[in-house]
Amino acid sequence: MNIKRNVGGADKMARIMVGALLVLMALTGTIGAWGWIGVLPLATGLFNVCPAYSLLGINTCKIKK
Known part of the structure; x- marks a missing residue:
């Protein structure tokens, strides 16, 4: 099973920052x-x-050519 990446760029950074902040606040x-x-x-x-x-069907990763 090959899962394709579909999260990239600013979307990725926002997810990491918000997720880490919520976990830190819970801790x-x-x-x-x-x-x-x-x-x-x-x-x-x-x-x-x-x-x-x-x-x-959303993909925020940049397409590599």
């Missing part, structure tokens, strides 16, 4: 346990794959 107790939802954008940013993008 410090600044926000409730719902902050652990930050694991999702963090993982999709780090692995460059978003299952929802695959279903919707």
Whole structure:
């Protein structure tokens, strides 16, 4: 099974930053346990794959020629 990357550029950086911020806030107790939802954008940013993008046919990666 070959999963194609569909998250790139500014989208990737935003996911990593927002995800890391939410997880950090959950760890410090600044926000409730719902902050652990930050694991999702963090993982999709780090692995460059978003299952929802695959279903919707969205791709923010630049095409290499």
